[in-house]
Amino acid sequence: xxxxxxxxxxxARFFGKVDGEWRxxxxxxxxxxVEKPVEDVTMGIRNAVREVEELTGHQIIDYSSRELKFIMxxxxxxxxxxxxxxxxxxxxxxxxxxxxxxxxxxAESAQRAALGAGAIVMDVLSVDDGRDTYxxxxxxxxxxxxxxxxxxxxxxxxxxxxxxxxxxxxMAKPRPRFEIEFRLPVVYAGNKDAREDVKKILEENFDxxxxxxxxxxxxxxxxxxxxxxxxxLFMEHVMAHAPGYEKLKKLVSTSIMPTPAGEGMMVRxxxxxxxxxxxxxxxxxxxxxxxxxxxxxxLRTVSANLGMSYSVGNVLKEAGVENAKKWVPFAVSAEExxxxxxxxxxxxxxxxxxxxDLVIEHALARESIKMxxxxxxxxxxxxxxxxxxxxxxxxxEEVKAEETYIDLFRLDYIIGTGxxxxxxxxxNQSMMILTDAFQPVGFTxxxxxxxxxxxxxxxxxxxxPEIALEIFEKECLIYLGTVIAGSGRDKVxxxxxxxxxxxxxGKKENLTLQFGKIIRLEVPHETEVRxxxxxxxxxxxxxxxxxxxxxxxxxxxxxxxxxxxxxxxYVPEDEKERCRMLLDWYMSMNLYPKEKIEEWRSKL
Amino acid sequence: xxxSKESFAYTPGLRITPYTYIRRVRSLPLKGEILVNKGEHVxxxxxxxxxxxxxxxxxxxxxxxxNIDTEETMRYLLKKKGDPVRRGEVxxxxxxxxxxxxxxxxxxxxxxxxNINEITGHVTIREPSKFLELxxxxxxxxxxxxxxxxxxxxxxxxxxxxxxxxAGENFGELRIAxxxxxxxxxxxxxxxxxxxxxxxxxxxVTYEALEKASKVKVKGIVVGGAKMEDxxxxxxxxxxxxxxxxxxxxxxxxxxxxxxxxxxxEAAFKILKENEGRVAAVNGATQVRAxxxxxEIIIPFEKSKHREEKEELGEGKMKVGSIVRIIRFPxxxxxxxVVELPIELHRIETESPxxxxxxxxxxxxxxxxxxxxxxxIAE
Numbered sequence: 001x002x003x004x005x006x007x008x009x010x011x012a013r014f015f016g017k018v019d020g021e022w023r024x025x026x027x028x029x030x031x032x033x034v035e036k037p038v039e040d041v042t043m044g045i046r047n048a049v050r051e052v053e054e055l056t057g058h059q060i061i062d063y064s065s066r067e068l069k070f071i072m073x074x075x076x077x078x079x080x081x082x083x084x085x086x087x088x089x090x091x092x093x094x095x096x097x098x099x100x101x102x103x104x105x106x107a108e109s110a111q112r113a114a115l116g117a118g119a120i121v122m123d124v125l126s127v128d129d130g131r132d133t134y135x136x137x138x139x140x141x142x143x144x145x146x147x148x149x150x151x152x153x154x155x156x157x158x159x160x161x162x163x164x165x166x167x168x169x170x171m172a173k174p175r176p177r178f179e180i181e182f183r184l185p186v187v188y189a190g191n192k193d194a195r196e197d198v199k200k201i202l203e204e205n206f207d208x209x210x211x212x213x214x215x216x217x218x219x220x221x222x223x224x225x226x227x228x229x230x231x232x233l234f235m236e237h238v239m240a241h242a243p244g245y246e247k248l249k250k251l252v253s254t255s256i257m258p259t260p261a262g263e264g265m266m267v268r269x270x271x272x273x274x275x276x277x278x279x280x281x282x283x284x285x286x287x288x289x290x291x292x293x294x295x296x297x298x299l300r301t302v303s304a305n306l307g308m309s310y311s312v313g314n315v316l317k318e319a320g321v322e323n324a325k326k327w328v329p330f331a332v333s334a335e336e337x338x339x340x341x342x343x344x345x346x347x348x349x350x351x352x353x354x355x356x357d358l359v360i361e362h363a364l365a366r367e368s369i370k371m372x373x374x375x376x377x378x379x380x381x382x383x384x385x386x387x388x389x390x391x392x393x394x395x396x397e398e399v400k401a402e403e404t405y406i407d408l409f410r411l412d413y414i415i416g417t418g419x420x421x422x423x424x425x426x427x428n429q430s431m432m433i434l435t436d437a438f439q440p441v442g443f444t445x446x447x448x449x450x451x452x453x454x455x456x457x458x459x460x461x462x463x464x465p466e467i468a469l470e471i472f473e474k475e476c477l478i479y480l481g482t483v484i485a486g487s488g489r490d491k492v493x494x495x496x497x498x499x500x501x502x503x504x505x506g507k508k509e510n511l512t513l514q515f516g517k518i519i520r521l522e523v524p525h526e527t528e529v530r531x532x533x534x535x536x537x538x539x540x541x542x543x544x545x546x547x548x549x550x551x552x553x554x555x556x557x558x559x560x561x562x563x564x565x566x567x568x569x570y571v572p573e574d575e576k577e578r579c580r581m582l583l584d585w586y587m588s589m590n591l592y593p594k595e596k597i598e599e600w601r602s603k604l
Numbered sequence: 605x606x607x608s609k610e611s612f613a614y615t616p617g618l619r620i621t622p623y624t625y626i627r628r629v630r631s632l633p634l635k636g637e638i639l640v641n642k643g644e645h646v647x648x649x650x651x652x653x654x655x656x657x658x659x660x661x662x663x664x665x666x667x668x669x670x671n672i673d674t675e676e677t678m679r680y681l682l683k684k685k686g687d688p689v690r691r692g693e694v695x696x697x698x699x700x701x702x703x704x705x706x707x708x709x710x711x712x713x714x715x716x717x718x719n720i721n722e723i724t725g726h727v728t729i730r731e732p733s734k735f736l737e738l739x740x741x742x743x744x745x746x747x748x749x750x751x752x753x754x755x756x757x758x759x760x761x762x763x764x765x766x767x768x769x770x771a772g773e774n775f776g777e778l779r780i781a782x783x784x785x786x787x788x789x790x791x792x793x794x795x796x797x798x799x800x801x802x803x804x805x806x807x808x809v810t811y812e813a814l815e816k817a818s819k820v821k822v823k824g825i826v827v828g829g830a831k832m833e834d835x836x837x838x839x840x841x842x843x844x845x846x847x848x849x850x851x852x853x854x855x856x857x858x859x860x861x862x863x864x865x866x867x868x869x870e871a872a873f874k875i876l877k878e879n880e881g882r883v884a885a886v887n888g889a890t891q892v893r894a895x896x897x898x899x900e901i902i903i904p905f906e907k908s909k910h911r912e913e914k915e916e917l918g919e920g921k922m923k924v925g926s927i928v929r930i931i932r933f934p935x936x937x938x939x940x941x942v943v944e945l946p947i948e949l950h951r952i953e954t955e956s957p958x959x960x961x962x963x964x965x966x967x968x969x970x971x972x973x974x975x976x977x978x979x980x981i982a983e
Contacts, residue, residue: 171663171718310892313846335832338832343864353954353973425957
């Protein structure tokens with residue numbers, strides 16, 4: 001049994017061995033109970049597990065106990081379980097404050113360490129962040145973090161600046177989120193020569209934990225020790241203060257993990273196992289988490305306040321109504337969009353009942369992922385501060401060297417998870433949402449978490465990696481298909497590429513992709529086909545502008561999608577034209593019921 | 605089709621009750637002093653607790669300003685740790701070449717020297733502490749005192765939760781400005797005599813009415829809904845997440861239903877109407893996250909006629925016969941009776957397979973809606 005205590009819903013997933021194979025058996029969901037009148041997370045867990053019991057007839061809860069207790073170990077037949085694990089993002093997850101010395105050097109590395117632990121970074125302060133001391137103190141006084149990470153200075157370098165940052169922290173005395181008396185934990189991961197001074201400055205009011213310098217030299221970033229210390233503190237302090245977690249801690253077979261840490265672990269294992277470059281996204285109720293594993297480098301970012309329920313108002317605020325409306329193929333006023341979105345924000349557990357309502361949620365999902373991916377790319381870049389040997393060509397490419405190392409042409413997989421994607425009524429919808437948000441180019445396979453069990457499998461993999469991977473491969477992943485897209489722009493209707501699809505049985509299909517169109521072929525995952533794309537000189541499908549490229553690809557439940565919308569995706573300015581084009585795309589993608597698409601078209 | 609007798613509701617219903625016992629814990633943010641005793645009667649504005657909030661610290665980069673080595677800081681300082689300083693007072697001086705070079709550092713605020721750091725050459729001046737006073741917020745009796753931390757105030761009264769509010773605590777006499785819960789609150793309905801009062805509207809409060817409320821100095825507005833764009837104009841900020849209570853608004857605003865034109869629930873309107881003329885406490889603070897906090901209207905009663913146990917809606921159990929309200933389009937606001945709770949998943953218009961509830965509306969129609977989209981009004 002594995003549970004994820006989410007900010008909105010507690011999701012129970014039940015796994016077991018059937019005919020010698022590990023399988024996902026059933027799921028149950030219930031509202032997370034950290035609010036009145038039931039301030040105890042184990043109540044929500046009990047309700048979710050009870051749903052599994054009702055659906056499977058398998059007895060899991062020991063009803064002789066008043067407190068939640070599981071029948072452990074497995075008693076044979078339909079009674080008992082061997083292992084219980086859990087992830088959690090309830091109560092706002094792990095909220096951290098990060099301090100470094102130089103914004104683009106230690107502060108950035110510290111931010112990566114905090115994000116690596118699955119934290120939400122509330123603010124990043126550095127000596128050169130443009131705020132004067134007074135402003136920094138003022139900011140700190142009103143934040144209520146769970147943990148502070150302080151870094152700065154290379155080993156053996158100057159201590160002054162990192163001590164200055166420690167001093168600011170000491171003077172501002174930010175208070176922890178829970179309890180008056182509790183001493184706020186500070187993880188120090190800076191210049192090792194300043195350790196004693198930092199302790200002296202902070203220990204009166206803070207619980208100071210010293211760990212290895214995360215930037216021992218300019219050339220080296222080592223975030224793991226700081227990340228591990230943060231995770232340990234998360235268990236010791238943060239979780240312990242949430243209602244009912246003391247009870248939950250006694251129930252689990254291994255440490256409770258922040259949801260993004262569990263989710264990220266599976267993205268990483270998947271990439272490593274297949275030896276591919278991949279990006280994962282966890283679109284949650286309060287946050288959007290993005291993971292990337294590129295050339296063996298793993299990065300996790302959590303975008304706080306970008307989510308589909310609690311934070312959906314913020315998604316609209318950040319993206320703007322016009323950007324959200326861009327994906328809606330029928331006439332809708334800004335006021336109507338605002339009303340739907342903000343009423344969802346104050347009643348986050350409600351779900352869309354009409355297709356129009358669903359389309360608007362999907363529009364916001366695209367914008368949320370898009371913004372979270374931009375945030376991710378900002379941190380997915382080479383270490384700053386390095387003195388690099390330069391050649392003439394490097395100088396011309398200087399701007400490029402500062403950019404992200406995520407090259408979409410070399411991206412193999414996009415993996416989607418989270419309530420909205422997993423629960424999308426048609427898989428085609430999640431494929432479209434992911435495509436529109438990430439705008440992949442070249443050949444990219446899209447995969448999705450079937451019923452939202454990646455966090456569960458991630459935490460399970462810490463004690464039973466082989467079981468977690470077996471279930472992940474067979475039951476968790478749904479291959480949506482492959483998107484084949486080119487970057488470039490042309491007139492709507494202009495020929496973009498000639499495409500040949502060769503099947504294993506020798507059958508050949510020739511297609512012409514026009515700019516502004518989408519062609520979808522129903523090809524299952526089991527079928528491998530060879531796709532050859534000969535683009536016009538205005539488009540690049542991976543081999544360069546106008547150059548032919550050929551790859552063996554697989555389909556999926558949605559199939560092969562030839563995306564002729566260019567990059568960035570071309571969306572007409574004119575409202576009617578835009579709606580018409582969207583309806584064409586949605587029809588090609590079989591995104592919503594045909595009759596509904598026709599109804600929207602007739603009203604244009 | 606199989607059906608269950610009861611189910612839990614995903615959205616805990618907002619509490620609306622004409623008579624209950626209400627307790628409010630008045631907690632200090634830091635340890636301090638509790639000024640009342642158990643059993644004492646308190647009014648809305650009685651100060652019940654206070655604590656000392658440390659002043660703002662100011663870090664003065666003395667060594668840098670005097671252009672001296674950090675370890676020399678002590679030599680040129682004119683103040684010791686703990687010394688009081690006045691704004692404009694010289695706290696460090698560097699003189700050289702028989703006074704030809706004369707540099708000084710002056711304090712920019714009143715306060716005292718809290719810390720001198722010889723490693724960084726910084727001096728911290730802390731502004732004087734301030735007292736933070738906490739009022740009772742509701743009229744009632746001190747039920748409990750948690751020494752140095754909190755006082756618990758209890759009262760019998762009517763209690764209504766809203767869905768979202770803006771600005772914090774206030775109190776004032778209730779005045780019903782509309783004739784029914786469907787009617788919008790217009791500027792013309794708010795008059796000079798509403799100063800200090802809590803004005804109750806129906807389905808909507810217009811932008812002009814929101815502005816007029818400020819001019820007239822009302823203490824609060826309680827209404828079914830408001831348009832988001834009007835709210836953003838009046839609050840001068842964009843709303844992103846539902847964490848409110850600290851807005852810079854002259855009065856407390858509570859929406860009982862949501863954003864847009866939404867008639868106030870009959871139950872809430874009836875209670876407010878029955879208590880017109882009584883003094884009520886209102887608080888707009890909302891936090892739609894874990895540990896959910898909803899805005900509230902508390903109408904304390906002078907004396908309890910009969911003691912009644914605290915009435916709670918429990919865990920939100922929904923049964924056949926429960927009265928529920930639908931809280932999402934297209935039936936937003938409709939009230940009805942649960943007639944069936946099917947166990948099997950049902951495909952709704954969006955094609956999502958979800959657990960549903962069948963609700964009989966007032967006009968006799970039976971609609972099938974996701975269980976997630978209803979809230980229980982009464983069991």
